[in-house]
Amino acid sequence: MQSTRFVIGVIGGAAAAVALGALGTHLLSGTQSTTELDAHTTVSVDGHKALSADIVAGRAQSRYHPLPWxxxxxxxxxxxxxxxxxxxxxxxxxxxxxxxxxxRIPVHVVKASADSVTWKFDRS
Incomplete structure (x- = not known):
């Protein structure tokens, strides 16, 4: 009886660790970002407010490989x-x-307002 409880505890603990790892991976590997449009991040492209190419490139590079797996x-x-x-x-x-x-890293705008832009990129 006691060994059965031990086995159930081990299996339950392993399942919880896997679930926690999956949640952490999901949270850290997201490719969506919301960036404020301010004097440091905003440029003009074809007469529209735009997020600077340097900001997009830097964020995509840092989030493309957030975890080894x-x-x-x-x-x-x-x-x-x-x-x-x-x-x-x-x-x-x-x-x-x-x-x-x-x-190639495709990037697209999910939503935009006068103050911020929410965008995401796709991993190849």
Whole structure:
């Protein structure tokens, strides 16, 4: 009887650890960001407020590989232009994987307001 309780406890503990690890991975590996549009982050693209290309590239690079088991590590991420603060706007950034190959990182605006832009990128 006591060994049965021990086995159930071990299985329950393992299940809880797996669930906690999955939740942590989900929270840390998100590719969506909301960025405030202020004097330091805002540029103009085609007459629209836009999030600076440097801000988009830096955030995408830092979040592309947040954990060793999520995504590939990339470096040298650049974006050709700022990301317009207009829902549905897109830009494709590029970076390099550790093996030297080029990776394309599609970025799109989820929603935008006069003060902020919510955007996300896709991992290849």
């Amino acid at each position: 999520v995504g590939d590590k990339v470096s040298g991420v650049t974006c050709p232009t700022g990301l317009k603060a207009v829902a549905g706007a897109t830009v494709t950034c590029t970076g390099r994987k550790s093996d030297g190959s080029t990776v």
